[in-house]
Amino acid sequence: MNSKKVSIVSGYILEEESVLTLAEFCQTFKAPAETIIRMVDYGVITPIEKNKDEESTAGGNTSRHWSFHRSALIRADKALRLKYDLGINLAGAALALDLLDEIQNLRTKLNQVR
Amino acid sequence: MEYKDYYKILGVKKNATQDEIKRSYRKLARKFHPDVSKETDAEVKFKELGEAYEVLKDPEKREAYNQLGSNWKAGQSGFKPPPDWEQNFDFSGGGYTQGSTHDYSSFFEDLFGGSRGATYHSSAGSNQGGFQSKGENIRARVMIDLEDSFNGSTQSLSLQSPEINEQGQVLNKQRTLKVKIPKGVKEGQTIRLAKQGNPGIGGGERGDLLLEIAFNPHKLYTLDGKDIYLNVPVAPWEATLGTKINVPTPDGKKIGMKVPPDSQQGRKLRLKGKGLPGKNAGDFYVVLQVALPPSSNTKVKELNEKMRDEIDFNPRSYLF
Numbered sequence: 398m399n400s401k402k403v404s405i406v407s408g409y410i411l412e413e414e415s416v417l418t419l420a421e422f423c424q425t426f427k428a429p430a431e432t433i434i435r436m437v438d439y440g441v442i443t444p445i446e447k448n449k450d451e452e453s454t455a456g457g458n459t460s461r462h463w464s465f466h467r468s469a470l471i472r473a474d475k476a477l478r479l480k481y482d483l484g485i486n487l488a489g490a491a492l493a494l495d496l497l498d499e500i501q502n503l504r505t506k507l508n509q510v511r
Numbered sequence: 512m513e514y515k516d517y518y519k520i521l522g523v524k525k526n527a528t529q530d531e532i533k534r535s536y537r538k539l540a541r542k543f544h545p546d547v548s549k550e551t552d553a554e555v556k557f558k559e560l561g562e563a564y565e566v567l568k569d570p571e572k573r574e575a576y577n578q579l580g581s582n583w584k585a586g587q588s589g590f591k592p593p594p595d596w597e598q599n600f601d602f603s604g605g606g607y608t609q610g611s612t613h614d615y616s617s618f619f620e621d622l623f624g625g626s627r628g629a630t631y632h633s634s635a636g637s638n639q640g641g642f643q644s645k646g647e648n649i650r651a652r653v654m655i656d657l658e659d660s661f662n663g664s665t666q667s668l669s670l671q672s673p674e675i676n677e678q679g680q681v682l683n684k685q686r687t688l689k690v691k692i693p694k695g696v697k698e699g700q701t702i703r704l705a706k707q708g709n710p711g712i713g714g715g716e717r718g719d720l721l722l723e724i725a726f727n728p729h730k731l732y733t734l735d736g737k738d739i740y741l742n743v744p745v746a747p748w749e750a751t752l753g754t755k756i757n758v759p760t761p762d763g764k765k766i767g768m769k770v771p772p773d774s775q776q777g778r779k780l781r782l783k784g785k786g787l788p789g790k791n792a793g794d795f796y797v798v799l800q801v802a803l804p805p806s807s808n809t810k811v812k813e814l815n816e817k818m819r820d821e822i823d824f825n826p827r828s829y830l831f
Contacts, residue, residue, distance in 0.1 A: 405665055407691035408704035411721070413790070427645070471701060471721065474648075475546045482557075483540055497547065505698060509733040509740070 411471070416445060416464040426470055433473070434460055439487040441476040441494065442469040515618045517563035517576060525577070529568065536564040562615045572623065579622070646709040646718035653702075653722045655692055657729045657739070660787055661761045663694040670720075674710060690722065695789025697736055700724050732761060737793025739786045744802035750774045758797055760785060768797060776801045 423430050436442050437460075444463035476490040485493070518525055523535050542548060543556040550556070566572045653666060667689055674684045690704065701723050708718025726734060733740045743758055753772035757765045760782075768780055778799045786793020804811045 405689040405691055406704050406707060407693070408702045408707075408720075408722070410693055410696055411701040411703040413700075414703070467703070468701065478546055479544065482544055483537070493547070501699060505735070508728060509735060 412466060412468045414467045416466055417470075419444075419460055419463045419465070422465050422469070426473060428473075430460070435487060436473055436476060437463070439491050441487055441491045442472050513616075513618060515559075515563070515616060517567050520559050520563040521567060523567075529570065532564070532567050536560060536568070540564075558615070562619050565615070566619070566623070576622070643713040643715040644711055645715045646711040648718040648721055649708045650721045650723065652725055653690075653692075654725050654727050655696075656727050657732055657734060657761060659692050660694065660696045660724075660726075664692045665689050666692055668722075688720075692724075695737065695787045695792070696724050697787065698724060698726050698734060731759065734787075737787040737789065737791065738796060739793060740796045740798055742798050742800050744800045745770060745774070747801055747803065750776070750799060750801050760795065770799065774799050 417425065419430060419433060423433055426433065433442075437444060442465065444465055472494060476487065476494060479485060479490045479493055480487060518527070521532060521535050522539065523532055527535070539560050540557065543550070543553045543560060545554040545557055547553075548557075566576050649670065651668070651670065653668065655664070655666065658664070659666070667687060670686045670688065671683050674682055688704075688707065690702070693702065696702065701721050704720040704722070706717040707720035710717050731741060739761060741758060743756065745754070745756065749756075749770060751773065753774070754770050756768055756770055758768055760766050766782070766785075768782075770780070776799065780797040780799070782795040782797070784792045785795035806812050806815070
């Protein structure tokens with residue numbers, strides 16, 4: 398295959414992109430809200446914490462007011478893959494993801510010591 | 512086509528029970544799952560495992576596979592199934608395999624039928640019907656240097672990605688991309704290149720390309736998030752009396768720093784905002800390391816003996 402002319406593509410740092418509302422999250426992730434709410438309930442993904450005053454005036458922390466970092470999309474994606482590929486439930490997937498994050502942190506620390 | 516030894520892939524004996532096969536598959540699947548494993552070829556291994564398990568978990572398919580295996584000699588790469596081998600088993604027609612087979616090898620497809628170019632599912636696990644669907648996201652890991660993030664840079668990547676031609680067949684195509692690395696990107700962050708993933712179905716838009724960033728070890732600096740650390744050796748008297756030193760910064764310049772008197776080993780001197788750039792720029796830390804001159808030098812020996820004899824200093828007093 399002859400590759401066409403190579404142009405420079407630039408992207409964004411996913412973790413610093415704009416946040417998504419629950420509706421936008423569902424649309425991007427192509428899953429019903431129930432799936433996302435279940436993932437929040439099991440701690441796979443966490444909505445962005447708003448400060449207390451905002452919450453009380455908005456009438457509690459209901460799912461309608463949730464917003465997510467885009468990195469939650471990656472986490473949710475990983476969780477579903479783990480769930481289907483390894484036959485574990487969401488709680489197990491959440492645990493695996495937390496432990497993987499911790500291992501990653503420790504690896505980074507270890508590299509600094511070396 | 513290449514013969515694949517499914518028993519070897521699953522690490523089980525030819526006479527393994529179905530339970531043994533299941534256990535071995537589960538164990539290896541956990542080990543080589545691409546989201547869990549650090550090994551570079553984990554994805555390939557995981558697909559092989561899935562393919563091997565797809566055949567061996569099903570007694571009928573396993574039996575068919577075993578019959579083939581007896582006709583196959585080691586070292587034979589141009590493997591062909593006997594022309595009528597399928598007659599006792601009904602593998603033709605769709606719907607035999609439950610899993611999505613589009614990732615399986617041509618060996619699998621020639622034996623059990625496959626779906627090259629037919630099914631194609633989105634990584635987001637979409638259940639939506641219809642004929643239009645967004646392409647799969649591609650994930651890749653990119654190793655960059657500290658300077659790439661500090662100054663921003665462009666990196667060339669080559670990707671193997673499937674393209675669908677007019678006949679609806681999927682062909683693997685090599686693509687080269689020049690990707691701009693944004694300034695100030697941190698370890699573990701992901702660069703999202705919208706619509707640079709796999710093509711969609713039925714005119715659906717392309718998926719995204721997600722590049723996870725990891726740093727090559729640097730000979731001078733280490734990173735912690737956006738903060739940059741540099742170990743700088745100082746002489747014992749410099750640490751005690753204080754001094755001015757020059758240190759190299761990641762932009763290739765030199766910067767003068769004041770070491771305050773009575774600086775203990777490991778003292779961190781901070782240059783605010785001189786770490787990785789960005790909205791919340793990191794800091795640059797100089798970590799002092801007291802370096803000792805060798806006692807083989809007579810002058811060093813003499814002066815240290817003098818200090819030992821004349822200075823009243825017990826660094827371990829707090830231990831007792």
